[in-house]
Amino acid sequence: MSIAETRPNDTIVLHGRKVVGGVAEGEALVTHDTISGWGGINEREGTVIERRHELRGVSFKDKILVFPGAKGSSGWSAYFHMTRLNKVNPKAMIFVTMTTKIALGAVVTRVPAITELDQDPLSVIETGDWVKVDADRGIVEITKKAKGV
Amino acid sequence: MRLTDAEKAMLDGKEGPAQAKAMDLLVRYGEALGAERLVETNNVAGAFNASTPSVRELVKKGFDAVFSELNLDSPEVVQIPRMRANTCQLITGIDNDLWQTQGIAQELVEQQKRAEAHFGALGINMFATCTPYQVGNVPVKGEHCAWMESSAVVYCNSVLGARTNTEGKESTGAAALTGRIPYWGYHIPENRRGTHLVEVDVEVDDIMDWGLLGYWLGEIVQEDIPVLTGKLKRPTLIKLKHFGAAAASSGGVEMYHVPGVTPEARDVEEAFGGRKIVDKLRYGPAERKQAYDNLNCASDRNVDFVMLGCPHNAIEQVWRVASLLEGKKLHPNVQLWVHTPRALREVAQRNGYVKMITDAGGVVMSDTCPAISRYAPKGTRVIATDSAKQAHYLPAILGLPVWFGTVQECVEAALTGQWNGRLQ
Numbered sequence: 001m002s003i004a005e006t007r008p009n010d011t012i013v014l015h016g017r018k019v020v021g022g023v024a025e026g027e028a029l030v031t032h033d034t035i036s037g038w039g040g041i042n043e044r045e046g047t048v049i050e051r052r053h054e055l056r057g058v059s060f061k062d063k064i065l066v067f068p069g070a071k072g073s074s075g076w077s078a079y080f081h082m083t084r085l086n087k088v089n090p091k092a093m094i095f096v097t098m099t100t101k102i103a104l105g106a107v108v109t110r111v112p113a114i115t116e117l118d119q120d121p122l123s124v125i126e127t128g129d130w131v132k133v134d135a136d137r138g139i140v141e142i143t144k145k146a147k148g149v
Numbered sequence: 150m151r152l153t154d155a156e157k158a159m160l161d162g163k164e165g166p167a168q169a170k171a172m173d174l175l176v177r178y179g180e181a182l183g184a185e186r187l188v189e190t191n192n193v194a195g196a197f198n199a200s201t202p203s204v205r206e207l208v209k210k211g212f213d214a215v216f217s218e219l220n221l222d223s224p225e226v227v228q229i230p231r232m233r234a235n236t237c238q239l240i241t242g243i244d245n246d247l248w249q250t251q252g253i254a255q256e257l258v259e260q261q262k263r264a265e266a267h268f269g270a271l272g273i274n275m276f277a278t279c280t281p282y283q284v285g286n287v288p289v290k291g292e293h294c295a296w297m298e299s300s301a302v303v304y305c306n307s308v309l310g311a312r313t314n315t316e317g318k319e320s321t322g323a324a325a326l327t328g329r330i331p332y333w334g335y336h337i338p339e340n341r342r343g344t345h346l347v348e349v350d351v352e353v354d355d356i357m358d359w360g361l362l363g364y365w366l367g368e369i370v371q372e373d374i375p376v377l378t379g380k381l382k383r384p385t386l387i388k389l390k391h392f393g394a395a396a397a398s399s400g401g402v403e404m405y406h407v408p409g410v411t412p413e414a415r416d417v418e419e420a421f422g423g424r425k426i427v428d429k430l431r432y433g434p435a436e437r438k439q440a441y442d443n444l445n446c447a448s449d450r451n452v453d454f455v456m457l458g459c460p461h462n463a464i465e466q467v468w469r470v471a472s473l474l475e476g477k478k479l480h481p482n483v484q485l486w487v488h489t490p491r492a493l494r495e496v497a498q499r500n501g502y503v504k505m506i507t508d509a510g511g512v513v514m515s516d517t518c519p520a521i522s523r524y525a526p527k528g529t530r531v532i533a534t535d536s537a538k539q540a541h542y543l544p545a546i547l548g549l550p551v552w553f554g555t556v557q558e559c560v561e562a563a564l565t566g567q568w569n570g571r572l573q
Binding site: 017019020034039040043044049050052068069070072073074075076077078081082085086097098099100101103104105106107108113 | 174177178181182183196203218219222296297298299302314315316317318319320331333334371372397398400401443446520541542544545546
């Protein structure tokens, strides 16, 4: 926690690089598995369908999707593009590894996206945390979910 | 991003509204990547067809609307002119001749045929295969390309030494109209050098073993660049096609080196080119078994659908299947689809291979595959395939269990209705 500032109300702030501009906030959905677009998600329901994926059956609709990055088919962008046309897209994307698949996918999903954060978002953010992404300023604000509920 | 005067002119609409939308997308995409500039390309392989139900609403607005939204990320409909770069269509969802065998509605077939006629006349070559390098699009070493299709991308970079990132439907649309793509990733020579040294400790020779190695390796290195050494028999196009497809399914491998075989690695030293080795990996019997077990998710040994040819079969592979089937009949409960590019199917037809396969009760299909079309024969419960890529994707896409094995094991399953494959 040396780099991140901790605010009084337990908000953690990370700094990174804008991939796609804009501001969004919502509940985090975190996975340590890379995601396939084509063949890995259902673009009509906004769910992960890959057989051995830790989010199999889970919907990312309206979530702040936090993940290592993209893998698999070149249909990545086309499938996330269709989640937008079908209104089941994630609200924002926070990821670790830059590839052409994720860059183009974020651009055509037209949601705020951010990478190169000063701490590993997969360690700092947990599913259920409240996350605000201000991609234009390169800032991610995380409010941890209540513990022990 | 720095643009040349010609690129700025396109962005400003001086070459027309479609080029302006295309350049706008390339700038947004390039900035997302952190690219400093674009590079010229005259070799684009993309997906321009309208063969799925989800584009039905867009098709009603016309093919300019389809291309504008899905190939340029432009909600505003612009008139699409002829392609500026040499461009081809990759695999599609429908076999134009055998769509009834696939079980596809005629309305969708007509939609695809109209789309092909429209985009074909704009200069998009309808190769309709995931392997354009088997039917005439063979870029030369160092050529800048803008290709989709992860199995073709890894082949293009690794085996041909041409340069492409894994592009998408929208970026290839923009590249086709502008002759530009972001200069990033695999376009830059330093980024093409190895990261992981892989010592292969079991003999890898047949197609299945190249698939197992690729499937295991992709999951570990993800999008990094493995350098393969050890007990590898000298591979062929077919084996490397299969290996790359597997590694680009379990992971995101877009480039690898086999020193002494692939063009940018005369030896291990050149493969790494001074880059620090991130990790050393060993592939032995346990790793091989792990990949095999991960690919085999079925338990019922009664097979009713056998799928061969992903990536699309070379003519030698069609010949091999035809030879194994000659004079025999498929089990009545089983359907067999063998996939090969349209152009090679012509050769297979001429040679009599198609007749040998159809006489046995099988089908030689082109243009598509079950993973892309999302169609298997009606009533399919258990699938067998010789493709690690299909074995990876079909359980997710069709929700069906899959057996993975050699082409002989798959043909035997087609003849007996029983899966008897095992890891030798």
